[in-house]
Amino acid sequence: MSDDAAGRRPSIRDVARLAEVSHQTVSRVLNDHPSIRPETRDRVLAAMRDLSYSPNRAARALVTSRSRTIGVLAASATQYGPAASIAAIEAAAQARGYWVSTANIDPGDPQSIPDGISHLMAQSVEGLVVIAPQVRVIRAIAAHAVDVPFVTLQSTDPDAGHSVAVDQVAGARLATRHLIELGHRSIYHLAGPQDWMEAEARMTGFLEEISAWDIATTAPILGDWTADFGYYAGRELLRYRDFTAIFSSNDQMALGLLHAVRDEGLDCPRDISIVGFDDIPEAGHFWPPLTTVRQDFAELGRRCVEILLDEAGSAALPMLTPELVVRSSTAAVARL
Structure with a gap:
C-alpha cells in the first residue's frame, strides 16, 4: 500500500489494486453478483482480509437500496x-x-x-x-x-x-391462580401505570381470575413500576394488613414490597406472599427469591x-405463553 494510504481506512480501490481487478469487480463481489467467477471472488475476499477492509454500509445502501x-x-x-x-x-x-x-x-x-x-x-x-x-x-x-x-x-x-x-392476561391469571391455590383469599394487586398496555392486561388477568373463583377483591393500586413505589405502597397497605398476598405487576415493585414487609418486622412468605412479573435476572436473588412470571x-x-x-x-403469529416460576416468596396461607 502507498504511503498516502497508510493513515486512512482501506477503500474499495485499494482492494481492487491488491486483487488486480477493477473496482467494479470488487463491488460485484460485495453484492454477490452471479457473474463473478469463483477464483476471482476468492482473490477479492483474500485482499479484503489482508487489508482488514470492511464496506461502508451507508454507501452500500445508496448503491444497492439495501441497508441491512x-x-x-x-x-x-x-x-x-x-x-x-x-x-x-x-x-x-x-x-x-x-x-x-x-x-x-x-x-x-x-x-x-x-x-x-x-x-x-x-x-x-x-x-x-x-x-x-x-x-x-x-x-x-x-x-x-x-x-x-x-x-x-x-x-x-x-x-x-x-x-x-406475550399473553399478559394469561400470565396474570397464572400468578393469581397460584396464590388462590395456596389458600389466599385476601389478595391485592399492585398494578402498573394506567396508560401502559401490559399493566392494563395484567390487571385484567388478575380480575378475571379472581372473578372465576368468586373471590371478593378491592380495586387494584396503580403504581409506576419502581421499587420505591412498591415500598411506599407496601408500608401503606401494612398499616391495615387486611390481606395475605400481593400480585405485583412487575418485579421491581415486588422488590419494594419485600423491603416494606421486612421493615414492618414481618416475614415473606410466612406472613405475606408476593408474586412478581417479568423474571428479571435478579429475581432469583431477591430475599426471599421471588416467585414471578417469566416472558420469553x-x-x-x-x-x-x-x-x-x-x-x-x-401471517398472524399466536401470542407467546408465559411461564410461572415458583420460588420462595409464596407459601400456603397461614391458618389461625
Missing part, C-alpha cells in the same frame, strides 16, 4: 421489558446478518414520535419494530404513514399480522425479525 438495518422505535427503553426486547431483537437480527438502529422517543412529547420515525427512515431501514407500551404512542404511530414493513410489541392490536406479544424475550425478538424479513411475516 432494522429500525427500533422505543419508548421507555430504560424499563426492563423494553430493554430486554431490544437486546433480543439485536441478537436475532445479527443472526440474520442485519444490524439494529434504535431511536428512543419521549412518550410525553407527541413530536418525538414522527421525529423518531423520520430519523430511522433517513437511515434507509428495511423494517421497523415499535416498542411503545403506552396507548397514546401506538395511536400516534398508527396515524403516521410508515412505508416499510413494521411490527409492534404490545399486548393487544387489532392488526394481528403486525403484532408480536429471546423468542419475542426472533419473531419480530421473522415477521420483518420472511415472506410468511404477514
Whole structure:
C-alpha cells in the first residue's frame, strides 16, 4: 500500500489494486453478483482480509437500496421489558446478518414520535419494530404513514399480522391462580401505570381470575413500576394488613414490597406472599427469591425479525405463553 494510504481506512480501490481487478469487480463481489467467477471472488475476499477492509454500509445502501438495518422505535427503553426486547431483537437480527438502529422517543412529547420515525427512515431501514407500551404512542404511530414493513410489541392490536406479544392476561391469571391455590383469599394487586398496555392486561388477568373463583377483591393500586413505589405502597397497605398476598405487576415493585414487609418486622412468605412479573435476572436473588412470571424475550425478538424479513411475516403469529416460576416468596396461607 502507498504511503498516502497508510493513515486512512482501506477503500474499495485499494482492494481492487491488491486483487488486480477493477473496482467494479470488487463491488460485484460485495453484492454477490452471479457473474463473478469463483477464483476471482476468492482473490477479492483474500485482499479484503489482508487489508482488514470492511464496506461502508451507508454507501452500500445508496448503491444497492439495501441497508441491512432494522429500525427500533422505543419508548421507555430504560424499563426492563423494553430493554430486554431490544437486546433480543439485536441478537436475532445479527443472526440474520442485519444490524439494529434504535431511536428512543419521549412518550410525553407527541413530536418525538414522527421525529423518531423520520430519523430511522433517513437511515434507509428495511423494517421497523415499535416498542411503545403506552396507548397514546401506538395511536400516534398508527396515524403516521410508515412505508416499510413494521411490527409492534404490545399486548393487544387489532392488526394481528403486525403484532408480536406475550399473553399478559394469561400470565396474570397464572400468578393469581397460584396464590388462590395456596389458600389466599385476601389478595391485592399492585398494578402498573394506567396508560401502559401490559399493566392494563395484567390487571385484567388478575380480575378475571379472581372473578372465576368468586373471590371478593378491592380495586387494584396503580403504581409506576419502581421499587420505591412498591415500598411506599407496601408500608401503606401494612398499616391495615387486611390481606395475605400481593400480585405485583412487575418485579421491581415486588422488590419494594419485600423491603416494606421486612421493615414492618414481618416475614415473606410466612406472613405475606408476593408474586412478581417479568423474571428479571435478579429475581432469583431477591430475599426471599421471588416467585414471578417469566416472558420469553429471546423468542419475542426472533419473531419480530421473522415477521420483518420472511415472506410468511404477514401471517398472524399466536401470542407467546408465559411461564410461572415458583420460588420462595409464596407459601400456603397461614391458618389461625
